[in-house]
Amino acid sequence: MSRTAKSFLRTAAASPAERKPGSATIELIAYSPEDILRAIASSAFGFPGYVPTFRLDIVHDGETERFIGLPEWDGTKPDFAKVIAQHFNGDDFSYFLACHFGENRTMNRDIMTDLGLRYSVFRETDAGPERVRVQSSIIVPVKGEIRSINHLIDAHVDEVHQIVAPFKRIDQGFAQTIQAFINNDMPLAERRLAELIADAPAQEEVSYWMGDLDACDVCEHPFALLRFMVDGDIGPCCANICARCFNQHGVGLGTGYGQVYESTPEGWLCVAG
Numbered sequence: 001m002s003r004t005a006k007s008f009l010r011t012a013a014a015s016p017a018e019r020k021p022g023s024a025t026i027e028l029i030a031y032s033p034e035d036i037l038r039a040i041a042s043s044a045f046g047f048p049g050y051v052p053t054f055r056l057d058i059v060h061d062g063e064t065e066r067f068i069g070l071p072e073w074d075g076t077k078p079d080f081a082k083v084i085a086q087h088f089n090g091d092d093f094s095y096f097l098a099c100h101f102g103e104n105r106t107m108n109r110d111i112m113t114d115l116g117l118r119y120s121v122f123r124e125t126d127a128g129p130e131r132v133r134v135q136s137s138i139i140v141p142v143k144g145e146i147r148s149i150n151h152l153i154d155a156h157v158d159e160v161h162q163i164v165a166p167f168k169r170i171d172q173g174f175a176q177t178i179q180a181f182i183n184n185d186m187p188l189a190e191r192r193l194a195e196l197i198a199d200a201p202a203q204e205e206v207s208y209w210m211g212d213l214d215a216c217d218v219c220e221h222p223f224a225l226l227r228f229m230v231d232g233d234i235g236p237c238c239a240n241i242c243a244r245c246f247n248q249h250g251v252g253l254g255t256g257y258g259q260v261y262e263s264t265p266e267g268w269l270c271v272a273g
């Protein structure tokens, strides 16, 4: 994890206790493979698994504050040939060799800078993510447009292909991971369900799922990794199911059929049905 992220985590974690009396519970999930080229190449397929990120939830007095760390792009045009020339002697194979020995990690920060990328921290708010930074011991909002790795990819499709191609050609592990991701229909099922409920009328009452929720009753996929849970009729009975099983077994949405719940920092919120 970068130094900035560490200092942010220290301040964020310390602040609620200083602001208010009582203790706070903190949950942190952090991941950084320190390989931004792999993150970009995989994101081009919609696979977020190599993107460095952290999620910090601070629960205090029943309220949750959520912070998310992600790379942010400043809008400069990426030049992958130049990156390979400057850091890997112009040979994309040397990049994969460097990865093999872990040498690429030490250059990751410089490569990110060359591509106009840096780590940023966002606070989740009702109006969407808000960029924040640590100023001495407080957290302050920072204005400005937010651009993710996905914006970089959308804006420079041909250029990004320059870095995707060697990954597919040389790195068998990468190719297999992406293929498995594409063949897995869970992300697709969740996108379909999101589209299905996009125009659903707003719920009259705010209600959260009250019971325990571990895994899909049909396929046993853990809900912790998913966006949606459907509490629905699947023919013989009612069950808590994932978006994929809803596609296969669900009988529809609405009273008596099924309700869709979405994962939020406060819990599983009923969003449709």
Ligand SMILES: [Zn+2]
Pocket: 216, 217, 218, 219, 220, 221, 241, 242, 243, 244, 245, 246
């Ligand atoms: Zn399922």
